[in-house]
Amino acid sequence: MSDEQKWLSDSGVNTRLCHIGHDPSSYHGFVNPPVVRASTVLFPQASGMETVTQKYTYGTRGTPTTDALCEAIDSLEGSAGTILLPSGLAAITVPFLAFLSPGDHALIVDSVYGPCRQFCDTMLKRLGVEVEYYDPLLGAGIEALMRPNTRLVHTESPGSNTFEMQDIRAISDVAHRHGAVVSMDNTWATPLYFRPLDFGVDISMHAATKYPAGHSDILMGTVSANAEHWPRLKEANGLMGLCGAPEDSYLVLRGLRTMGVRLAHHDRSARAVAEWLEQRADVSAVLHPALPSFPGHDIWKRDFKGASGIFSFVLAVDDPAKFKAKSHAFLDALRLFGLGWSWGGYECLAVPVNLNDRKIRKAPAGGPVIRLQIGLEDVADIMADLERGFAAAALVS
Structure with a gap:
């Protein structure tokens, strides 16, 4: 580690964000x-094309631009290497394809990102991978689901x-005892x-579309691996010919500077x-x-250093027949x-949540679920807007 790298590694997070990657x-x-x-x-000589040294x-x-972003992400993740992909979904699917083969068993958390479930239920199954969903609250109890052919455990928390x-x-300790990624x-x-x-965790995935980019104008995914799994991830990515665009990489790197x-x-x-x-x-x-x-607050408090701007709430509605009408009235009034x-941009967003694809963790009781992305606007204005939604929902009889 150079003196410059040592100085940065000992610095605060915002200082590091300002200086890593270039x-x-x-x-x-x-x-x-x-x-x-x-x-x-271009290569200076034909021999260099056969025995690549440059x-x-x-x-x-890779280019100097994409490398700058990968180096920044590695610095943040503590990873051996990072690949850039065209979307957050690609950041999930490429590692799945890299580490799963026909006949393998994969455990996927039931509260997973919806498009990930769609990929598992279609592409992975067509490729002969057996997919099983598990309760996110299992913890070490996931031991009971491990099989001799379990090759991957996917988490989202x-x-x-x-x-x-x-x-x-x-979960990681159990999975590793059984040889799973x-x-x-x-x-x-x-x-x-x-x-x-x-x-x-062996493989860390991010939709850089969200907080790293931060301005609702970039699509990108990053995947970072530890030293043991980096060669296979890198090989798979190269074989599939997927890469992040240099302009997008530049903008995500710029977004990192203010992400903290x-x-x-x-x-x-x-x-x-x-509250x-x-x-x-x-x-x-x-x-x-x-x-x-x-x-899950105790786990969050033990393991996490902060929270982001996205969460959900359950709108209180007694009659299930009115769930959709009340939810839509609330949202349309905003x-x-x-x-x-x-989400992850600078602006507030709201969406109705559909949990019909869940196998285990069904929708909470008590009303429709609405997800909020709290942006950078003033809190008083945000609350005033939500008041409009509640007033409109109350008018639905």
């Missing part, structure tokens, strides 16, 4: 790395939409608030809104791991909140 002295002193657009890379060989195998907390260390979708926390590899201060603001505002919602009679439950009332998929 050395200005390596490119004429410019603060940000250049955007290198490339397909063809760093760059073709655009899909908190879970999508309902935010169940998993005991990642306990452990992967984790860590998009909610980012490596600032949770570092999966420190808890036994943005996340802190998202966290403060989301907790304030969640306010918890006191309302027209809310039957708030699903936010940082709330002491949340069932003005500050946009109605749109994704």
